[in-house]
Amino acid sequence: MLPLDYDRLTRLKPTFATRRVVYSDFISLDDKARALEPGDIVLARIESVGHHDRIERPDGRKAKLKSGDEVVLACGARYAPDRLEATVPEAVGPASMVAASGIAGTVQTWNARLGPATGITILGALHGPDGSRLNLRRYAIDRLPQAGTAPVLAVCGTSMDVGKAHTVASLVHGFARSGRRVAAIKVTGTSTGGDLWSYQDSGAQFVADFTDTGLASTDKIPLDDILDVAGWLIAAARSSGAEAIVMDVADGLYQAETAALMKSGIFKRLVDGVHFAAADATDAQAGVAWLQREGYRVQGISGVLTKSPRAMRETEEAVGLPCYTPGDLLKTHPMKWLLQLAQPLRLTTFA
Secondary structure, three states: OEEOOHHHHHHOEOOHHHOOOOHHHOOEEEOOOEOOOOOEEEEEEEEEOOOOOEEEOOOOOEEEOOOOOEEEEEEOOEEOOOOEEEEOOOEOEEEEEEEOOOEEEEEEEEOOOOOOOEEEEEEEEEEOOOOOEOEHHHHOOOOOOOOOOOOEEEEEEOOOOOOHHHHHHHHHHHHHHOOOOEEEEEOOOEOOHHHHHHHHHOOOOEEEEHHHHOOOEOOOOOHHHHHHHHHHHHHHHHHOOOOEEEEEEEEEOOOHHHHHHHHOHHHHHHOOEEEEEOOOHHHHHHHHHHHHHOOOOEEEEEOHHHHOHHHHHHHHHHHOOOEOOHHHHHOOHHHHHHHOOOOOHHHOOOO
């Protein structure tokens, strides 16, 4: 174990993924650490600045990276077909920063249109005052009992970058404009502050994601753990006094963890309605059919396809469900069905 001096600690660049971590807990560094696990907190040195040339700080500001910078990262896998695929690093040594929020991983594949990942050296695993290895789980939000009846609207989509986050933000804004207390939670994906800031700016009075329960990402995390995260965040949102909860389910329906989650009977009992985001009519038809085979009642379709009125008409004709632009989702009348707490939401439709 190597002791950490105060001057070195003050020079570390903090990251969004470790925003809940108490940096004064950093007492020593295990420079021979092996068998690193998801959520383990490590000290790393930037060796070569690549695709991620900035790091997302806890306050949301993007800090420029330079070779030689020492940063605090959380270990995690990453699923991002339009960027890269990474696994949890096995030990100290060469690795990559695989997300701007501050995730250390080992790159397996990458999208050909991108440059190389930002190269790092993991200098060691950080240990706390009691001598144990620090992990994001130590800093998770409190577990609260289920209380309240705020309904849960899940937003999922065909893939990354089809407008899920924008759809969530628009729904949140619509609920807030109607005078309702609304919560936004994200149960899967890779830690990032951009989505959470957007939900907060849109009027969500409670915002949290899987990082708040101790995970840097949910890629390759067992289904039982992700279901636990979903229940944990819903309970926290309801305890905050939320009257409606909008849940962001990241990535596409064929991503392994997302598919397992959406097929789970436990998850289906947690969710009261589904809104779907897609890029075009073909995407929407395939995705809605998948969800309907699983027993979900899809309430509407949004996403990047709503940029085109023609694409919306094609989608409505092909799928038989209404499409809603972000502007539509800001209106209060399409959401009244969600606020009818006395009846099961799967039996209702948009007004």
